[in-house]
Amino acid sequence: MTEKIKQLVDKVKELLEKASSVAEIGDIRVTFLGKSGEYTGLLRGLKDVAPAERGTIGKLINEGKVRLENMIAEKEAYFRKKEEAKKLASEKIDVTLSKGYLIGSTHPITKVKNEILDTFIGLGFAVKEGPEIETDYYNFQTLGIPADHPARDMQDTFYISENILLRTHTSPMQSRTMLSEKPPIRIVVPGKVYRADDDATHSPIFNQIEGLCVEEGISLAHLKNMLEIFAKSTFTKDTKVRFRPSYFPFTEPSVEVDISCSMCGGKGCRLCKGTGWIEVLGAGIVNPVVLENCGIDSKKYSGFAFGFGIDRIAMLKYGIPDIRLMYENDVNFLKQYK
Ligand SMILES: [Zn+2]
Structure with a gap:
């Protein structure tokens, strides 16, 4: 055993x-x-x-x-x-390996902004950026916007204190530049601006490009030519531009600028509400008062200025129906614009 x-x-x-x-x-x-x-x-x-x-x-x-x-x-x-x-x-999961890399892409607003800036750089404009927190002085006073102007209302503007606010447009850089530089001046100012507004076509934060040209003998004809070049390079070669009389405190005369509808080519459609035209920007000849406020001799120099929303241009260019889509950072939305 x-x-x-x-x-x-x-x-x-x-x-x-x-x-x-x-x-x-x-x-x-x-x-x-x-x-x-x-x-x-x-x-x-x-x-x-x-x-x-x-x-x-x-x-x-x-x-x-x-x-x-x-x-x-x-x-x-x-x-x-x-x-x-x-x-x-x-x-084991190797995080350095994946089924195809997810490559990021430029945001549609940045893409459109860069294209527009390229056009203006080609026309001899310098790119300038300014502070997003501005003083009442630069945002309103130097631009000839009086104290009782509705744009200065608390309902429209985000105030930080009585005299400090989130800039409501990129225009303060016009006066900042004119106060520190001598003509000839040709600048474009891209940047974020803020207004107390929020619906499908208005966002409390949006992007603008402002343009300013101050030289001897500048007229509306120069403005129209520049904007035609901008419209054709941003949309299509056949894009037409038209001016309609308007009013802005810092330009005189002032114009609303329409472009022919990019969707129907001017025949009339839902996008242009049957008119064949789409309003894209405001512009005009710089009010002599603004030039004088900034120490520029308005008898010798004249200038034009324009400003528009980059977001609106991107919406028109890509057929984006709601401005808020561009601020929600939904990857599925953004990757369409690679
Ligand atoms: Zn149309």
Whole structure:
């Protein structure tokens, strides 16, 4: 019996050395220590052992069983660990790899802004940027906007204090430039502006481009020519421009500028409300009062100024129905404009 115990223990030892997986070790356990396993059978054979030896042999069988259990458990733990490591390695996510890279793209507003700036740079304009937090002085006073003008109302403007506000247009850079530079001046000013307004066509924050040209002998004809070049390069070569009389405090005369509808080509459609024209910007000849406020001799120099919303141009160019879409940062919306 002692011999039989030793034989089985050696046999299990040998099989364990050859084993190479948790599953194989499980099989060994069942084969030898299972309910009808070979080693378990020894205990059943104990009844045939002479009663005098039964205690000693029984003890040996139990010791052998404990040894086998330990050997199996040890080997099993070894392979379990190894297999887990292998599984982890195979399931590891390599964050540097992906199914096609998600490449970012330029926001439609930035794209349109850059295109427009390129056009004006080509016409000899310098690009200037100014502060978004402005003083009442630069935002209103120097531009000839009187204290009782509705644009200065709390309902329209975000005030920080009585004299500090979020600029309502990029025009303060006109006076800032005219106060610090001598003509000839040709600048375009892109930037964010703020107004207390929020619906499908108005956002409390939007982007403008302001243009200013102050030289000797500047007239509305120069303005119209520049804006025609802008309209044709931004939309199509066939785009037409028309002026309608208007009023702005800082220009005299002032004009509303329409372009022929990019969707119907002027025949009339839903976008242009059947008129064939779309209003895109306000412009005019710089009011002599503004020039004088900024220390420029209005008898010698004249100038034109214009301003428009980049967002509105982007909406027209890409057929975007709601301005708010451009500020929601929905990737599915933005990736259409790659
Ligand atoms: Zn139309």
